[in-house]
Amino acid sequence: MSDNKGYHAHVYYNAETKPKAEQLREKILASFKVEAGVFSDAPIGPHPISQFNIVFETPEFQDIVPWLMLNRDGLDVLVHQLGASSYDDHTAYAMWLGTPVVLNTDILRHAPVGDHLLPTAQRA
Numbered sequence: 729m730s731d732n733k734g735y736h737a738h739v740y741y742n743a744e745t746k747p748k749a750e751q752l753r754e755k756i757l758a759s760f761k762v763e764a765g766v767f768s769d770a771p772i773g774p775h776p777i778s779q780f781n782i783v784f785e786t787p788e789f790q791d792i793v794p795w796l797m798l799n800r801d802g803l804d805v806l807v808h809q810l811g812a813s814s815y816d817d818h819t820a821y822a823m824w825l826g827t828p829v830v831l832n833t834d835i836l837r838h839a840p841v842g843d844h845l846l847p848t849a850q851r852a
Contacts, residue, residue, distance in 0.1 A: 731811045731812040731840075732786055732809045732810065732811050733809075733810040733811070733840070733846050733847070733850040734783060734784060734785045734786060734809075734810045734846060734847040734850055735783070735784050735785075735786065735788075735789055735792075735807060735808065735809055735810060736781045736782070736783055736806075736807070736808055736810065736845070737781065737782045737784070737792065737793075737796060737805055737806070737807045738775060738779045738780070738781045738805065738806040738807075738808075739752060739753070739779060739780055739781070739782075739800070739803050739804075739805050740775075740777055740778065740779045740803060740804045740805070740806075740829055741777075741778050741779065741780075741803060742777065742778060745802075745803060746767075746769075746778070748801045748802070748803060749767070749780065749803060750767075751801070752799070752800065752801060752803060753767075753780055753782075755799065756782055756792070756796075759795070760782075760784065760788060760791060760792050760795075761784065761785075761788055762782045762783060762784045762788065762792070763782065763783040763784070763847060763848060764780065764781075764782050764783075765780050765781040765782065765783065766780065767780045768780065771832070773832075773835065774818055774831040774832045774833055774835055774836055775829070775831065775832075776829065776830065776831065776832055777829060783845070783846070783847050784847060785847045785849060785850070793807055793823075793825075796825055797825055800825055800826065802826070803826065804824070804825070804826035804827050804828070804829060805824070805825040805826060806818070806822055806823075806824055806828075806829065806831075807822065807823045807824075807825065808821060808822040808823070809821055810840070810841055810845065810846055810847075810850075811840065812839075812840055813837070813838045813839065813840070814836045814837055814838075814839065814840065814841045815833060815836040815837060815838050816838070817841070818831055818833065818836055819831075819833060819836075
């Protein structure tokens with residue numbers, strides 16, 4: 729766990745479910761100590777469909793993930809650590825709430841994510 733710099737939760741949506749995603753994002757921002765990413769309506773990184781992410785530090789995990797389990801409103805969510813290998817973080821060490829999305833893992837590296845993807849407090 730010493731390599732863990734925090735977590736991402738990626739919330740996936742489509743044109744029909746985007747309003748649900750927008751409401752969920754607002755509830756998360758109002759309820760937890762997180763940093764929210766922007767809505768990405770096109771594929772980005774390993775994510776082949778629309779998504780937004782939230783970034784949070786390890787102590788927040790115990791509050792955010794159980795809440796997401798019960799309040800994701802049918803949206804699919806990928807939760808992964810920010811560790812030593814972005815490939816392993818998105819695959820071997822990932823957890824899914826809902827139906828897993830097939831990720832484009834070919835672009836992931838066996839290296840940590842970039843500094844800009846970490847919680848602000850963990851950046852160099």
